[in-house]
Amino acid sequence: MTITKGKTNYIALDDISFSHKCVPQINPCTINPCLNEGICTVKGKNFHCDCPMPFFGERCEKEPCTINPCLNEGICTVKGNIFQCDCPMPFFGEKCEKDPCIINPCLNDGICTVKGSNLQCDCPMPFFGERCEKDPCTINSCLNDGICTVKGNSFRCHCSVPFFGEKCEKDPCTINSCLNDGFCTVKGNIFQCDCPMSFFGEKCEKDPCTLNPCLNDGICTVIGNSFKCDCQKPFFGERCAEGICNDNICVHGKCEIIGKYYRCRCDDGFTGMRCKDKIQTKSDKQVMWQIIQTSIMCCMLVLFSGVFCLLLWRRK
DSSP: OEEEETTEEEEEOOOTTSSSSEEEEOOTTTTOOOOTTOEEEEETTEEEEEOOTTOBSTTSOBOTTTTOOOOTTOEEEEETTEEEEEOOTTOBSTTSOBOGGGGOOOOTTOEEEEETTEEEEEOOTTOBSTTSOBOHHHHSOOSTTOEEEEETTEEEEEOOTTOBSTTSOBOHHHHSOOSTTOEEEEETTEEEEEOOTTOBSTTSOBOTTTTOOOOTTOEEEEETTEEEEEOOTTOBSTTSOBOSOOTTTSTTEEEEEETTEEEEEEOTTEESTTSOEEOOOOOHHHHHHHHHHHHHHHHHHHHHHHHHHHHHHHHO
């Protein structure tokens, strides 16, 4: 039985071994076991602490930072009734549980790792760059609307007509340069040369002297849209066609240039340097008589030869 006198509680004991019938019962809240201004109340033989926010625990000894909810060496501080984590770089989040790799910033299957205060992407081939965002097509752009595709560790350009080359940098004008300062333009799948004055041809390769209009070894030079012939002696004229030969020099023949001189090729029946001398011809009777004489002489020669051979044969 408990007996109360003043503020002290006594318990009556039936045990006759004690010299006193009552001993005092100690109040658990006397020494105020509740921390952080917790309010202690007696519950039977024990005490109970009513803790102010944000403290908790049997004796109000705990707070939100007691179990250190901040990860990755974050520093926990109490803010009102909750905790707040001050995160070291590069971590963030309510409990410093996040880092730059949490959202996987690496593209194209790159693997993200934290390096000090930064992140690093380990890129699979052929990708590269801070976020693995680059590939061979990034720095090797195809020209002239060519379409770039990645092939293994390299790239390939699919060129639109009429372009070609590794980067579609070539066109028909690239390998078909116009000559003589001609201006090349692409027309469909082919090229066209706009030639400056006096030149012409598919590549402006021709000029008035291309066909060598100068005769007799004359030297042709281009003058504007035309040409000029520098003639070798004794020739002269626009095309060096004229010389010491003319219609009057060979009377009955054709004049031919031999070096710096001329020669007359005479017509039949004429001779001489200028083919003005007529060759004397025999009449038909004279020719016939000459034939008869020649025939008689041949017969006599045959006859004498036969007699001579017969005499030699008889002597043997």
